[in-house]
Amino acid sequence: MIIAYDGDVVLRELVEEDIPKLAEYANNEKVSINLRDGFPSPYGIDDAKHFYDRIENQHPKTFFAVEYKGNYVGNISLVIGTDVYRNSAEIGYFIGEPFWNKGIVTKAVKLMVKFGFEKLGVSRIHTGVFEFNKASQRVLEKCGFEKEGVFRKSITKNGKIQDEIRYAKIKTGNL
Ligand SMILES: CC(C)(COP(=O)(O)OP(=O)(O)OC[C@H]1O[C@@H](n2cnc3c(N)ncnc32)[C@H](O)[C@@H]1OP(=O)(O)O)[C@@H](O)C(=O)NCCC(=O)NCCS
Secondary structure, three states: OEEEEEOOEEEEEOOHHHHHHHHHHHOOHHHHOOOOOOOOOOOOHHHHHHHHHHHHOOOOOOEEEEEEOOEEEEEEEEEEOOHHHOOEEEEEEEEOHHHOOOOHHHHHHHHHHHHHHHHHOOOEEEEEEEOOOHHHHHHHHHOOOEEEEEEEEEEEEOOEEEEEEEEEEEOOOOO
């Protein structure tokens, strides 16, 4: 089922046929270095199946496939907060390295933000980016996210302690 699209970039529900490509694109240290340790590395077909099983019956659905020119290229998600954070959501995304720097995730994030504000009803979408991940910081800036602060030395990734840059976008009349 298609959730949203902008030209060649489509957000849709993940299907079982995506599992091999998910495992292929996720099994890349240049991807995992930018993500939390909960993202397996190496990333095998069983990891992709486990992920698919976990999100298949999710309600409401907030984990989607990103498609570019008709092909699965990666994932994008919103995780809605709980308790006092129930109107906030954390955005996450990755696409396969062969597709980087084509403007795909910029389009996908804009679509997902609109989906979050209009369909899920959240009023704030945020994320944290590791300090060395300049491409993701650029994506968020291009999508109108504002830098809210730096969580200094809050990340330990591959044995290195790093800053995390926190970004957010607030729902306004002007998306
Ligand atoms: C980060 C990521 C999502 C970007 O996706 P993408 O589709 O390549 O992004 P876009 O093409 O829309 O935009 C990338 C922007 O970053 C810029 N960029 C790329 N590498 C850069 C670098 N090393 N330094 C500064 N800018 C950089 C690009 O030039 C582009 O900006 P521009 O349009 O002004 O030229 C993708 O590289 C990815 O999946 N990385 C691994 C997982 C990840 O980092 N997830 C996010 C965790 S917070």
